[in-house]
Structures are given as C-alpha cells and as structure tokens.
Amino acid sequence: MTKQAKIDLLETYLSLYIDHTTVLDSLDDPNSKYVVLDVRNAPAFVKKDQIKGAIAMPAKDLAGHLPELDHDKIYVVYDWTAGTTLGKAALLTLLSADFEAYELASALEGWKGMNLPTETIG
Amino acid sequence: MTKQAKIDLLETYLSLYIDHTTVLDSLDDPNSKYVVLDVRNAPAFVKKDQIKGAIAMPAKDLAGHLPELDHDKIYVVYDWTAGTTLGKAALLTLLSADFEAYELASALEGWKGMNLPTETIG
Amino acid sequence: MTKQAKIDLLETYLSLYIDHTTVLDSLDDPNSKYVVLDVRNAPAFVKKDQIKGAIAMPAKDLAGHLPELDHDKIYVVYDWTAGTTLGKAALLTLLSADFEAYELASALEGWKGMNLPTETIG
Numbered sequence: 001m002t003k004q005a006k007i008d009l010l011e012t013y014l015s016l017y018i019d020h021t022t023v024l025d026s027l028d029d030p031n032s033k034y035v036v037l038d039v040r041n042a043p044a045f046v047k048k049d050q051i052k053g054a055i056a057m058p059a060k061d062l063a064g065h066l067p068e069l070d071h072d073k074i075y076v077v078y079d080w081t082a083g084t085t086l087g088k089a090a091l092l093t094l095l096s097a098d099f100e101a102y103e104l105a106s107a108l109e110g111w112k113g114m115n116l117p118t119e120t121i122g
Numbered sequence: 123m124t125k126q127a128k129i130d131l132l133e134t135y136l137s138l139y140i141d142h143t144t145v146l147d148s149l150d151d152p153n154s155k156y157v158v159l160d161v162r163n164a165p166a167f168v169k170k171d172q173i174k175g176a177i178a179m180p181a182k183d184l185a186g187h188l189p190e191l192d193h194d195k196i197y198v199v200y201d202w203t204a205g206t207t208l209g210k211a212a213l214l215t216l217l218s219a220d221f222e223a224y225e226l227a228s229a230l231e232g233w234k235g236m237n238l239p240t241e242t243i244g
Numbered sequence: 245m246t247k248q249a250k251i252d253l254l255e256t257y258l259s260l261y262i263d264h265t266t267v268l269d270s271l272d273d274p275n276s277k278y279v280v281l282d283v284r285n286a287p288a289f290v291k292k293d294q295i296k297g298a299i300a301m302p303a304k305d306l307a308g309h310l311p312e313l314d315h316d317k318i319y320v321v322y323d324w325t326a327g328t329t330l331g332k333a334a335l336l337t338l339l340s341a342d343f344e345a346y347e348l349a350s351a352l353e354g355w356k357g358m359n360l361p362t363e364t365i366g
Contacts, residue, residue: 001255001259012131081231088135096129137249203353206327208350
C-alpha cells in the first residue's frame with residue numbers, strides 16, 4: 001500500500017468528523033449554526049440521556065425529516081459509540097441532500113467519558 | 123475535501139456492513155442463506171457467549187477453512203465491538219475468495235445492547 | 245458497489261493498523277524498532293494507566309514534538325478504543341512527516357481485554 005493511499009484515506013475519513021470542542025462551544029449559543037442530532041434508533045427508555053440540547057432524530061426516520069432541516073445550519077450526528085455505522089449512514093443521507101454535516105468524533109461514549117453536559121430524556 | 127469524496131467513502135464503507143435486523147430474521151430459518159461467523163480470536167472461556175447460532179471461526183484460522191465454506195451462502199462476520207479491524211480482516215479474506223460477505227454493524231456489543239438472542243459457549 | 249472497491253478500501257484501511265502481537269514481542273527488547281505512543285488527550289489522572297513502556301504524546305501536541313522523533317523507529321499510536329478518530333489524526337500527522345507509523349488494532353480497550361501488560365501513570 002502506498003503512503004499516499006493511506007494519507008488520502010485518512011484525510012477523507014477524518015473530514016467526516018468534528019471535534020467535541022467545536023460542538024461544546026456552541027451549546028449555550030442560541031444563534032449557533034451547529035445543530036446536534038442524536039441518530040440512535042433505540043427507544044427513549046433505552047437511551048435514558050443524550051447530549052445537552054440534542055434533537056432526537058433516529059437514523060431510520062431521518063430521510064423523512066429532511067424537509068424540516070435548515071440548509072443554513074451545520075448538522076452534527078452521533079451514535080452510542082465510535083466506529084458504528086449509524087452515524088455514517090445518517091451522514092450519507094445528509095450530505096447527499098446537500099446539507100453540511102459531520103459525525104461527532106468519539107460519539108456519546110466519548111462525550112460522557114469527558115464528563116461533558118448531557119440531559120435526561122423523557 | 124470534496125463532498126463527492128466523502129460520499130464515495132461513506133457509500134463504500136457502509137456497503138461492507140449488514141444490519142442486525144437482516145441477521146435476526148434468519149436466525150430461526152433452517153434454510154436461511156445467512157451464516158453468522160464469530161471471528162474473535164480469543165479462547166472460548168474468554169468469549170463466554172456468542173450470537174445465537176453463530177459458528178466460531180477465529181479470524182486467524184479463517185484462511186485455512188475457506189474450502190469448507192459454501193459459495194451459495196452469505197457470510198456475516200462479527201468481532202467484540204464496532205470499529206476493530208478483525209472483522210474487516212475476515213471480510214477481506216472472504217471477499218478475496220469470492221464469497222458474499224458482510225460485517226455485522228455494531229458487532230457483538232451492539233447485539234447484546236439491543237438484548238438480541240445469544241447463547242453460552244462451551 | 246463493486247467487490248473491487250470494497251477490497252481496495254479494506255486493504256488500505258487495514259494497512260493503517262498493526263497487531264498487538266507485533267508490539268508485544270518488542271516490549272522487552274531495548275533495541276526494538278517499535279515505539280508506542282499513547283496519543284490520548286485526557287489528563288494523566290483520567291488515563292490512570294497505559295500500555296507498558298508507552299510514551300505519552302497527546303495527539304493535540306504531536307505536531308510540535310515531531311523534531312524529537314526518530315526516523316529509524318516505527319511508531320505505534322493508540323487511543324482509548326478502536327474506531328475513534330484520535331489515532332487516525334496522529335497517524336496522518338506522522339505519515340505526512342515521513343515517519344513509518346501504524347495505529348494499534350483494538351486500541352487500549354482491546355489490549356486490556358487481552359490482559360496484556362500495562363503500567364500505572366503518575
């Protein structure tokens with residue numbers, strides 16, 4: 001495998017992600033251009049809590065909700081843990097519909113591991 | 123990074139995976155075309171349990187067992203958690219030998235998190 | 245998606261990783277060409293322990309420490325769990341600066357799950 005092929009893959013892969021610090025800075029800003037979407041498909045009683053201010057938008061329902069989204073916002077999706085496919089599937093739906101969107105690096109697990117703000121669901 | 127490069131990577135990446143619902147529907151069907159392979163390399167006492175009906179096929183032994191596999195089946199491999207490389211290594215071996223194969227999205231961790239059927243090993 | 249596109253992605257992706265066995269064999273060899281870098285960004289009291297013999301080199305500081313690294317060594321980076329982006333970001337920095345480098349497959353979580361040697365930080 002050539003070094004350039006590795007670098008190309010890493011650059012493209014990493015361009016799909018956004019760091020928690022960017023999201024965190026916008027949590028308390030009512031005019032923030034970032035909107036966090038919780039794309040987990042599990043029912044609310046399984047999810048229990050979510051990133052503070054996130055909007056529940058299960059990946060399985062996302063395509064039907066695209067007309068409600070705002071092309072002037074930047075969407076940040078997250079799943080339970082890093083490395084799963086649900087965030088990537090949601091990201092593909094959003095990018096294909098011409099939204100600016102990223103997956104949250106480290107996902108909910110990393111967010112909670114860093115003791116960042118969450119809120120109870122329900 | 124262009125949007126198209128991101129979409130191309132996401133589409134190829136996601137095409138490697140199969141959802142748990144597809145696998146679940148076939149668990150109780152004796153004529154199912156899906157065969158689930160547990161490719162974890164750990165010894166049985168560490169693994170303790172597995173997806174119901176899975177066949178233990180450690181990734182390190184897979185190449186030697188290819189002649190026993192059936193080209194009319196669809197193989198679904200899984201490792202402990204999503205994002206590891208063992209499932210991808212097994213998938214590469216299977217695809218390179220012309221089998222139809224996918225990695226199970228969310229892996230064993232996700233399967234158990236959704237309380238889907240497992241069985242004790244041993 | 246063509247089978248060849250899947251195989252190409254898997255081959256490139258897997259070429260970024262190195263197996264724990266390679267690292268393990270070199271842990272007690274003072275002349276080993278492998279150097280393990282712990283690229284977690286969390287403070288030491290959160291990290292608590294690390295892979296035995298690893299050097300703490302937070303991903304956020306890595307670019308500034310490149311002049312201290314040795315082009316005759318092979319660097320192995322790891323984050324908390326597999327599938328996160330920190331190891332890939334560190335890898336991109338190292339490869340772009342012409343170092344030979346890999347991410348540790350299964351990350352710290354997998355290393356500890358296999359009961360491989362760690363050491364307390366601090």
